[in-house]
Amino acid sequence: MDLDLDLALATARRAVEAAAGASLPHFRRGVRVEVKPDRTPVTAADRDSEAAILDVLRAAFPAHAVLGEETGTHAGATETRWIVDPIDGTRGFTRGGSFWGPLVALEHEGEIVAGAMGMPALGETYWAARGRGAFLARGGEAPVQLQVSGIRDWAESTLSLGEFRGLFTPERERALVDLGSAAAQARCYGDLAGAAMVLLGRAEAWVEAGVKIWDIAPLKILVEEAGGRFTDLAGRATVESGNCLLSNGLVHGPLLAALGRAP
Helix, strand or coil: CCCCHHHHHHHHHHHHHHHHHHHHHHHHHCCCCEECCCCCEECHHHHHHHHHHHHHHHHHCCCEEEEECCCEEECCEEEEEEEEEEEECHHHHHCCCCCCEEEEEEEECCEEEEEEEEEHHHCEEEEEECCCEEEEEECCCCCEECCCCCCCCHHHCEEEECCCCCCCCHHHHHHHHHHHHHCCEEECCCHHHHHHHHHCCCCCEEEEECCCHHHHHHHHHHHHHCCCEEECCCCCCCCCCCEEEEECCCCHHHHHHHCCCCC
């Protein structure tokens, strides 16, 4: 791989930390909410956060392409691009919730090879790169390595739920309800916090749908480096579909089958 992965990993983490620094002041004092043409909310915090991320990325990798939720496509090397969501969970952010934050991923030759995410209101930063492991730092504490749970019995499992807007057939909706009923518990923390439950070993699976590539891109490398598995709901290992199943790996095949796809 003709890429400095250690620098990429450090850059992803710095970008998320810069985004946290740009967005937290807005969170504390409040912001005016605008509505984009796709009916999703946007604030000055989203724009300031993306600008802070872009500054970090350009300083380390000026030749790389970037795809940003707010600023669109920035031309660069065709084989390598950064995928940026400055604030995942803007709606919760605007209402004073804690489960929001930046997502940054590096895609190289079609594969997500490094990424980071943060939940600034909780003081949490997550990062991972291919073959380097996945880590979490809270505030000033030393980083800890992430490891998904070892639970394989669905009756003892926790299902974490994300966004399902406009995707599920009635059959798949019924299957999801059945899965939630058969699990030990089902929880809906929303956005990146729902995925974090799997990374932390507090849930065995997270289902998300009806989203964009920047909403899920870094989660693939994060869960894989934590020992889990990431596919779309058709069982493909891609972040392009706008839907995903993220799990500890042990429950992944049965869940795909239950949702109407072969493992």
